[in-house]
Amino acid sequence: MQSKSPPSSDIKQPALGEQRVLFVVGKGGVGKSVITTSLGLAAAARGERVCIAEMNGAESVSTLLGCPPVGYPATKVAERLDAISISPDKATEDYLVRALRFRKLYDLVFRNRYIEPFMNGILGLSDLCSIGKIMDLEWQREDGSYGPDSKGPYRYDRILVDCPATGHGLALLRAAQTMMDVTRAGPLYNNSAMIADLLEDRSKTAVLLVTLPEEMPVTETLESVTSLRSDMNIALNGIVINAVPKALASSKDLQAFWSDLVIEASALGGHAAAAARHGVERRQRRGQADAYIARLSSGSRLPVLELPKISGSLGIDELHELGALLEGWQQ
Amino acid sequence: MSSTRPSLSLQDALADRKVVVVCGTGGVGKTTISASLALAAARTGRRVLVMTIDPARRLASSLGIDEQLGEETLIPLDALTSQERELPEGASLHAMMLDAKSTWDGVVRRFAPNAQSRDRILSNRYYQRAAGSLAGSQEYMAMEKLLEVVRSERYDLVVLDTPPTRNALDFLEAPQRMMGILQDSIIKWIAPQSGGFSAARAGALLFGRGQQAMFSVFERFLGSDVLSGISEFISSFSGLLDGMRERASEVMKLLASEETAFVLVASPSRISLDEALYFHDRLGEGGISVRALVVNRTQPVEDVIAKQAPSSPFEAGFAPSGARGHQALLESLWESYQNVLRQRQLDDRSINELHLHCGTELPLARIPRLQGEVHDLQALSTLAGLLSQS
Numbered sequence: 001m002q003s004k005s006p007p008s009s010d011i012k013q014p015a016l017g018e019q020r021v022l023f024v025v026g027k028g029g030v031g032k033s034v035i036t037t038s039l040g041l042a043a044a045a046r047g048e049r050v051c052i053a054e055m056n057g058a059e060s061v062s063t064l065l066g067c068p069p070v071g072y073p074a075t076k077v078a079e080r081l082d083a084i085s086i087s088p089d090k091a092t093e094d095y096l097v098r099a100l101r102f103r104k105l106y107d108l109v110f111r112n113r114y115i116e117p118f119m120n121g122i123l124g125l126s127d128l129c130s131i132g133k134i135m136d137l138e139w140q141r142e143d144g145s146y147g148p149d150s151k152g153p154y155r156y157d158r159i160l161v162d163c164p165a166t167g168h169g170l171a172l173l174r175a176a177q178t179m180m181d182v183t184r185a186g187p188l189y190n191n192s193a194m195i196a197d198l199l200e201d202r203s204k205t206a207v208l209l210v211t212l213p214e215e216m217p218v219t220e221t222l223e224s225v226t227s228l229r230s231d232m233n234i235a236l237n238g239i240v241i242n243a244v245p246k247a248l249a250s251s252k253d254l255q256a257f258w259s260d261l262v263i264e265a266s267a268l269g270g271h272a273a274a275a276a277r278h279g280v281e282r283r284q285r286r287g288q289a290d291a292y293i294a295r296l297s298s299g300s301r302l303p304v305l306e307l308p309k310i311s312g313s314l315g316i317d318e319l320h321e322l323g324a325l326l327e328g329w330q331q
Numbered sequence: 332m333s334s335t336r337p338s339l340s341l342q343d344a345l346a347d348r349k350v351v352v353v354c355g356t357g358g359v360g361k362t363t364i365s366a367s368l369a370l371a372a373a374r375t376g377r378r379v380l381v382m383t384i385d386p387a388r389r390l391a392s393s394l395g396i397d398e399q400l401g402e403e404t405l406i407p408l409d410a411l412t413s414q415e416r417e418l419p420e421g422a423s424l425h426a427m428m429l430d431a432k433s434t435w436d437g438v439v440r441r442f443a444p445n446a447q448s449r450d451r452i453l454s455n456r457y458y459q460r461a462a463g464s465l466a467g468s469q470e471y472m473a474m475e476k477l478l479e480v481v482r483s484e485r486y487d488l489v490v491l492d493t494p495p496t497r498n499a500l501d502f503l504e505a506p507q508r509m510m511g512i513l514q515d516s517i518i519k520w521i522a523p524q525s526g527g528f529s530a531a532r533a534g535a536l537l538f539g540r541g542q543q544a545m546f547s548v549f550e551r552f553l554g555s556d557v558l559s560g561i562s563e564f565i566s567s568f569s570g571l572l573d574g575m576r577e578r579a580s581e582v583m584k585l586l587a588s589e590e591t592a593f594v595l596v597a598s599p600s601r602i603s604l605d606e607a608l609y610f611h612d613r614l615g616e617g618g619i620s621v622r623a624l625v626v627n628r629t630q631p632v633e634d635v636i637a638k639q640a641p642s643s644p645f646e647a648g649f650a651p652s653g654a655r656g657h658q659a660l661l662e663s664l665w666e667s668y669q670n671v672l673r674q675r676q677l678d679d680r681s682i683n684e685l686h687l688h689c690g691t692e693l694p695l696a697r698i699p700r701l702q703g704e705v706h707d708l709q710a711l712s713t714l715a716g717l718l719s720q721s
Contacts, residue, residue, distance in 0.1 A: 270648070278671055
């Protein structure tokens with residue numbers, strides 16, 4: 001383990017950070033893929049060469065960008081933006097055979113269906129290989145050379161990892177440590193140690209958490225922060241709180257207008273009254289969101305960015321808009 | 332706004348069942364709907380248990396309970412208003428959260444052929460890991476517990492909240508897969524009846540005598556004690572497996588029978604409804620029919636006016652005002668209101684598509700997003716009321 005982390009508030013741009021590898025972590029359904037894709041588009045638009053890695057064989061990036069499934073290996077989805085969908089099977093083959101040259105271990109595991117479930121279930125081999133593939137992407141150079149000792153410019157300036165939902169996402173980040181605990185020595189141990197070093201190198205790797213302004217996602221996010229801090233020395237850049245309802249008549253001088261408007265509306269009935277009820281509800285949700293934002297901020301001591309709720313469909317323009325908000329997030 | 336009328340209400344569709352399985356993809360509010368359905372059923376006079384596999388303590392927090400709910404726990408309804416807290420004579424609401432590890436321990440304790448074999452499993456270093464992480468183990472344990480509870484006849488109804496999954500049949504197939512793996516492994520990997528587990532011996536059994544070279548590969552990468560540990564773990568399960576298979580097939584029969592109803596939960600977004608549609612079809616392929624649909628957290632706009640809004644607030648009757656602040660406020664309110672109506676129309680279209688696809692005779696409950704959030708008993712009670720009217 002390295003020395004203790006610098007305080008997270010030193011980070012200038014909490015969304016992307018200075019690190020080349022960024023893991024986007026959060027509960028299912030909070031918008032991780034949308035945020036990862038928006039970040040990728042924004043960084044690519046600035047001239048960075050970006051690769052988005054989707055874990056567990058997910059295919060959200062292609063759905064969001066309206067292009068054919070990206071599959072494996074990495075495929076171009078936009079200017080300077082590649083994406084790859086890392087399935088456990090593909091990653092295991094690729095990582096064990098090509099990167100580690102453990103062809104024999106691969107054959108052993110995958111030609112023997114009595115061993116495979118135990119390797120994956122108990123030892124977490126497929127998780128290790130999936131995270132190993134991220135290290136593999138990090139190693140790749142522009143000229144096709146490869147490995148920790150290669151020189152020359154990298155193939156990707158930025159690798160954004162769209163993690164599976166929290167529980168599995170955290171298991172993925174811990175997979176290297178798990179394998180080290182089990183094997184204790186040998187080549188798989190050594191390789192796991194290399195992955196663990198990359199994850200805990202705070203100049204290279206960071207985590208961005210994503211959540212919603214709701215009870216369970218906020219609680220789970222704070223639990224994740226605690227557990228990541230206690231298990232690993234991985235940099236936590238910040239928390240994005242997604243789909244925050246816009247404020248309505250929040251300033252003092254507007255509140256008098258608001259009260260008048262509600263009275264007027266209820267006298268009018270029909271759409272006017274329904275709109276006012278909607279407004280009351282939105283103000284209430286906004287108030288709740290503010291409380292959750294405060295709780296996240298004080299509970300995690302991390303930078304918190306609120307993203308507005310996007311109404312209607314989510315197209316490329318909205319993704320660029322979110323990307324610009326994320327990029328502009330200064331501490 | 333549904334154009335078709337289901338022949339049954341949600342309540343009717345679930346009335347005489349012994350088991351209600353609540354399924355759907357992640358993030359749609361399955362746990363909340365499960366607890367609300369359970370409360371609604373308790374109000375009809377039944378003894379109800381709601382069981383969840385959710386590790387996030389969501390069930391406990393929405394039921395207003397601080398404890399972990401590791402055991403069947405009676406839910407006190409004191410926090411509710413006087414009309415809402417009364418259950419009919421004999422009715423009750425219990426809840427529990429499944430903990431895969433402790434259910435595993437229970438199965439091993441109860442069904443191990445002898446004390447020696449029991450201790451051998453419980454003390455195995457890989458058992459700890461496997462109990463939580465072996466694929467299908469959570470699902471298998473849910474079935475074990477379900478069967479135990481149904482057999483005990485302590486309840487008239489068990490509501491089962493399933494873990495989130497992308498694949499609808501995972502919950503049903505995972506236990507079979509897990510047992511298949513254990514079974515095959517035991518045949519192939521059966522350990523010596525007596526004496527220690529030598530890695531070389533395990534290797535010989537596993538790969539055949541001619542394949543020692545393969546074993547040495549395994550040993551080189553992982554170390555020999557990993558292999559012998561796993562081998563010991565698997566072989567110690569041989570005495571348990573017949574019973575496990577028997578009970579699993581009994582549960583499958585129960586789930587496919589008329590005594591069980593599957594309820595599919597979705598949220599009103601296009602993506603979620605598409606997933607629900609896929610879920611419905613996959614369940615059908617697996618021989619399971621969905622008995623009811625719940626679309627959770629729909630836009631809370633009154634039905635009567637859920638149509639095109641006037642394009643400006645003034646058409647709706649608001650008086651123009653000279654004050655700029657007032658004007659801006661009114662415009663932003665109107666924009667937001669129109670967005671909600673538009674969203675509601677889009678959602679409605681998707682919901683109707685789902686309903687048509689699954690069959691309009693199926694009851695479909697639309698549960699509006701409540702003001703505030705559902706993480707206390709009062710909100711749950713409101714939801715239960717809405718569900719029982721659906």
